Amino acid sequence: MTSDHDGRGIPEQRPESRREPRRTWDFFSVPAPVKRVFDCFPLLTYPPNDLPQCTWPTRRGNRLFVFSDAAGAQRGRPSFNPQCLKWQAYLKFIGIEFELVPSNNHASPSGVLPFLLPALPVGTSTPIPLNKMQKWAIEEVHCEEEQQLDLRFEVYLSLLDNRVRNAWLYHLYLNQENFDAVAQRLYVDPSTNNSTVRSILSSQLQQAARDELLKSSSYIDVGALEAEAAESFDALSTLLGDNTHFFDRPNPGLFDASVFAYTHLILDQKMGWRYNRLEKLLSRHENLIKHRERLLKFF
Amino acid sequence: MVLELHVWGPGFSLPSIDAQCLATIAYFSLLVPKGSWTLVASSDPTISPTQELPALKNGSIWVSRFRNIADYLRQYSNGEWDLDGDLTALEKADSVAFSSFVESRAQVLIDLSLYVTSGNYYNSTSPAYGSILQWPNQWVLPPQLHAAAKARTESLGLSSLDLEAVREQQKREHSTAVTAGRIPQNFIRRPRDTVSSLLGKTPQQHQFRLDALTGDLFGPLEELLGDKTHLLSERGPSSLDCLAVGYLSLALVPELPHAWLRDLMLRKAPRLSQFVERLRRELYGTVNVSDAFANGGNSPLPWRAPERARLATIGSTLLNSLADATPILKDIRMNNRLRETAESADSGLSELESRSLSAYAQAQGRDTLLSIATVVGGLTALAGYMVHVGAFSPQDVGEHKHDEHEASETTIPES
Numbered sequence: 001m002t003s004d005h006d007g008r009g010i011p012e013q014r015p016e017s018r019r020e021p022r023r024t025w026d027f028f029s030v031p032a033p034v035k036r037v038f039d040c041f042p043l044l045t046y047p048p049n050d051l052p053q054c055t056w057p058t059r060r061g062n063r064l065f066v067f068s069d070a071a072g073a074q075r076g077r078p079s080f081n082p083q084c085l086k087w088q089a090y091l092k093f094i095g096i097e098f099e100l101v102p103s104n105n106h107a108s109p110s111g112v113l114p115f116l117l118p119a120l121p122v123g124t125s126t127p128i129p130l131n132k133m134q135k136w137a138i139e140e141v142h143c144e145e146e147q148q149l150d151l152r153f154e155v156y157l158s159l160l161d162n163r164v165r166n167a168w169l170y171h172l173y174l175n176q177e178n179f180d181a182v183a184q185r186l187y188v189d190p191s192t193n194n195s196t197v198r199s200i201l202s203s204q205l206q207q208a209a210r211d212e213l214l215k216s217s218s219y220i221d222v223g224a225l226e227a228e229a230a231e232s233f234d235a236l237s238t239l240l241g242d243n244t245h246f247f248d249r250p251n252p253g254l255f256d257a258s259v260f261a262y263t264h265l266i267l268d269q270k271m272g273w274r275y276n277r278l279e280k281l282l283s284r285h286e287n288l289i290k291h292r293e294r295l296l297k298f299f
Numbered sequence: 300m301v302l303e304l305h306v307w308g309p310g311f312s313l314p315s316i317d318a319q320c321l322a323t324i325a326y327f328s329l330l331v332p333k334g335s336w337t338l339v340a341s342s343d344p345t346i347s348p349t350q351e352l353p354a355l356k357n358g359s360i361w362v363s364r365f366r367n368i369a370d371y372l373r374q375y376s377n378g379e380w381d382l383d384g385d386l387t388a389l390e391k392a393d394s395v396a397f398s399s400f401v402e403s404r405a406q407v408l409i410d411l412s413l414y415v416t417s418g419n420y421y422n423s424t425s426p427a428y429g430s431i432l433q434w435p436n437q438w439v440l441p442p443q444l445h446a447a448a449k450a451r452t453e454s455l456g457l458s459s460l461d462l463e464a465v466r467e468q469q470k471r472e473h474s475t476a477v478t479a480g481r482i483p484q485n486f487i488r489r490p491r492d493t494v495s496s497l498l499g500k501t502p503q504q505h506q507f508r509l510d511a512l513t514g515d516l517f518g519p520l521e522e523l524l525g526d527k528t529h530l531l532s533e534r535g536p537s538s539l540d541c542l543a544v545g546y547l548s549l550a551l552v553p554e555l556p557h558a559w560l561r562d563l564m565l566r567k568a569p570r571l572s573q574f575v576e577r578l579r580r581e582l583y584g585t586v587n588v589s590d591a592f593a594n595g596g597n598s599p600l601p602w603r604a605p606e607r608a609r610l611a612t613i614g615s616t617l618l619n620s621l622a623d624a625t626p627i628l629k630d631i632r633m634n635n636r637l638r639e640t641a642e643s644a645d646s647g648l649s650e651l652e653s654r655s656l657s658a659y660a661q662a663q664g665r666d667t668l669l670s671i672a673t674v675v676g677g678l679t680a681l682a683g684y685m686v687h688v689g690a691f692s693p694q695d696v697g698e699h700k701h702d703e704h705e706a707s708e709t710t711i712p713e714s
Contacts, residue, residue: 031688151519158400218350231395238392
């Protein structure tokens with residue numbers, strides 16, 4: 001009776017001790033129907049994906065990766081992202097030849113567009129990220145570093161990088177009408193056809209814009225954002241004056257490209273803005289509009 | 300009507316611990332005659348409807364932020380109280396551009412110096428807040444401000460000024476090494492960095508980066524100042540001077556354990572440093588924390604003691620911070636706030652915008668409720684299923700006896 005052998009042999013004599021372990025086992029184990037469902041997985045194992053087809057294998061030039069659509073990139077149209085357009089315009093102004101490749105942030109080694117794959121030296125595949133692009137361009141064509149020429153360069157640039165950019169962020173992402181009509185079409189729809197993923201991407205984009213604006217203030221004051229953008233346009237217009245280019249330079253440069261990146265996209269009818277307060281603010285300044293029209297001829 | 304200017308309270312012998320507040324105080328003391336304004340160190344952003352300081356209160360009207368307050372003063376006085384009234388067009392443009400430049404660049408450096416550099420934050424900034432805040436705000440607000448400053452400076456990649464971030468990084472590396480199995484557990488020595496050795500090391504590591512950052516800010520300002528008495532013109536101070544003295548005195552004046560910002564400023568911009576020092580002595584004097592809480596006193600600034608917090612305010616602060624720390628409640632509260640802002644008449648939004656914004660907030664609110672309902676539904680379904688398969692039964696005790704009888708029968712086939 002007391003030996004192990006007997007105990008195992010005649011289980012019905014110890015019903016109490018048999019019962020307890022079974023109850024705990026039940027509680028912690030996966031219920032059988034659920035286990036059966038999980039046993040079915042993976043339903044199907046797909047063969048590994050092919051590497052992405054490189055659509056530009058034969059080109060030998062510099063390749064600039066920007067936010068763009070395929071048709072626009074082929075014809076070298078301006079990108080719809082201000083940061084990308086700034087560098088696209090700058091490289092064009094100083095006379096560097098390049099191909100546009102439509103891309104997105106996930107493709108970039110630094111996580112932001114634009115970046116550039118240089119043609120030379122042959123065989124290299126080291127991309128040039130955003131923060132090294134100007135240095136690379138200067139070494140390429142031996143133009144001057146414009147920041148050094150005028151103390152106001154960096155100062156007025158801060159208007160574009162902060163005030164105009166904040167107004168732009170609100171305007172594009174947080175104004176729901178514009179978001180549905182413009183940002184959704186340009187940034188969200190090309191990435192996927194799945195409507196769930198689309199709605200998640202949209203809310204992530206909007207949240208990112210909101211977080212960015214809330215970094216500098218505790219709430220988003222649309223009136224203040226637009227007033228600051230208006231002030232900035234006033235100041236930029238005064239800085240340009242009657243000159244053809246900013247800082248009275250004979251050729252357009254980095255600062256012109258930075259201004260053009262915003263003025264062009266704000267004034268561009270093809271963007272399909274639904275609510276365009278920035279355009280009203282900008283159109284008070286004849287010289288900024290003319291400046292944009294002159295530079296648009298490069299494209 | 301006496302204008303009330305509500306600000307963050309004094310710290311580091313300056314009348315406020317916040318740069319925007321300092322700039323606004325400078326603007327007022329240059330422009331508004333004594334007797335028509337009072338300065339209240341309320342140090343509680345919730346008193347203003349926009350949850351921001353500095354905030355100007357005139358009767359029932361609240362205006363916040365330096366730029367908006369300056370605009371309001373001009374309208375209020377029919378153009379009389381306006382520091383930028385006689386600037387030329389070019390000076391005006393410069394004023395706008397340099398203001399944006401100072402606000403963006405200097406704020407980052409102040410964040411780095413006062414908040415992100417751990418030694419400075421725990422030894423100076425946090426105690427300074429402690430002496431001006433009332434309970435329970437002194438436990439609630441400084442961590443929030445600390446986190447906000449860290450978020451603003453994240454992109455600069457200078458996190459090793461921040462001891463907490465350094466320690467987290469070390470812990471991560473440590474656990475990666477362990478999980479990778481490269482080092483046997485017993486051989487790993489805990490990284491034994493004392494606080495002082497870390498602090499001694501970091502400033503040098505980042506010397507180049509900080510050098511560049513400070514040079515970018517001080518260079519153009521030093522050049523703009525030149526030999527003039529004020530930044531823009533010889534004729535007198537402008538709003539840019541107020542902003543500059545507000546932001547830069549927080550770089551220059553505080554006595555900190557790691558005074559890298561002051562050292563760099565004195566070295567890179569000696570004339571600018573003198574200018575800021577002169578202007579801040581003229582405008583602020585030296586402020587003790589006690590000045591702000593005693594009416595009048597012998598301070599050059601028109602202090603008025605803030606009201607003691609009432610029990611209701613304290614309760615609501617506690618409740619708010621608790622609610623904001625609870626995951627789902629936080630979302631709901633945020634949406635409600637957004638809707639209230641959108642629907643309030645003075646939000647500065649056009650009708651269309653406020654309608655779309657409030658519709659958005661409502662939709663977000665519905666989303667949150669829907670997700671709560673989904674989770675609750677899912678949990679109920681799971682519990683129901685478990686009861687159904689008998690993983691646990693509600694009448695476990697009652698069935699016990701019955702089970703025992705059956706057990707003898709069911710266990711037989713197993714042997």
